[in-house]
Amino acid sequence: MSQESSSEDLTILAAIADLERGADPSAAAPPRGDETTETLARLYTEVLGLIPSALDPVAPRLGSRERLLASIGAAPAARAPEPRPAPAAPTAITEALRTQPRIAPGPVPRRHSRWPLALAATLALAFAGASVWLWQLQQGQSAEIARLRQEVETQRRLAARTDQEAQQARTEVEKMRARFALVTSPAVDVRPLKPVGNQQPNARGMLFVAPDHQHWYLSLEGLQPATGGGVYKLWWMTEQGARDAGSLVALNGEKIQMSSDEMPAGIRDVVVTLEPDPGSTRPTGPEILRAGP
Secondary structure (H helix, E strand, O other): OHHHHHHHHHHHHHHHHHHHHOOOHHHHOOOOOHHHHHHHHHHHHHHHHHHHHHOOOOOOOOOHHHHHHHHOOOOOOOOOOOOOOOOOOHHHHHHHHHHOOOOOOOOOOOOOOOHHHHHHHHHHHHHHHHHHHHHHHHHHHHHHHHHHHHHHHHHHHHHHHHHHHHHHHHHHHHHHHHHHHHHOOOOOEEEEEEEOOOOOOOOEEEEEEOOOOOOEEEEEEOOOOOOOOOEEEEEEEEOOEEEEEEEEOOOOOOOEEEEEOOOOOOEEEEEEEEEOOOOOOOOOOOEEEEEOO
16 A cells, blocks of 8 residues: 555656656656546646645746646647736735835825914904003003092192191180280280371270280281381380381281280380381381380
C-alpha cells in the first residue's frame, strides 16, 4: 500500500515538473486505466487549489491549460480570453500607499453667520444707551451738588449774619445795662442840654456822668436833620479849650444816643454845634444845645 502511494506521489511530481517545463505530460506518461486517470485528475485539482493560497498569484504560461487538459484526457474547450493580470499583493498596495506623498487638508470653508454682527450691534446700542443714561445721571447729580453747595453757602452766610446780629444784640444789651446802671446810680451827675436861641426850640437832651467822671451817656431828641453837608458835633469845653467828643446823625423823630468810657477832666460846659465842615477841630458853627456845670 505504501509502495502504491509512493509511486502516485512520484507520478504527481513528475507531472508538475513537466507542466513547469512546458512539456506535454500525456506524451511522456505511460498509459493508465480509468481509475488512475481519475486519481490523477483529482490530485491535480487539489494541488491546483492549494497553489493560490501558498504562492503569490502569477500569470500562467501560454498553453498551460491545454496541456493540463490533455494530461488528464479531457477534450480541449474553446479558448477563453487571456486572464487579466492578478492584482498586486496587499502588502505591495499598502507599501505604495505608504510611500505616496500625503496632501495636507486645506482649510474647510466656514459658513459665515450673521448672528455675531447682530449681537455686536445690539451690544453697541446697549452701551450707547447706558452711556447716555450715565451722562444724564451725572449731569443731574452735578446740578444737585451745585444746588446743595449754594444752599450750604447761603445757610453759612445766614448763620454768620445771625451770629453777627446776635453779637450786636448782646453788645447792645450790655450797653443798655450799663446805661441803665449809670442812669439809676444815686451818685450820677445829670446835666440837661437846653436849646440856644430860637434855631431849634424843640431840641433837648440829657447827659449822665458816672461818679468816676469817665463813663457817660448822652440822649438827644428833637434835632432836625442837618442840611447843606453839615454835621452835628458834641464838644467838651475845658480850661484848655474845646475837645471833640464825636459826631451826631439826626433823623426825623428818632432819638440820638451816645456813650463812652472816656471823658476829659475839668469840663465846664457841654455844647452841640452844627458844623459846616465835618472835619473841623474846633467849634465854628452855630450852637444848638448847651449844658452848664
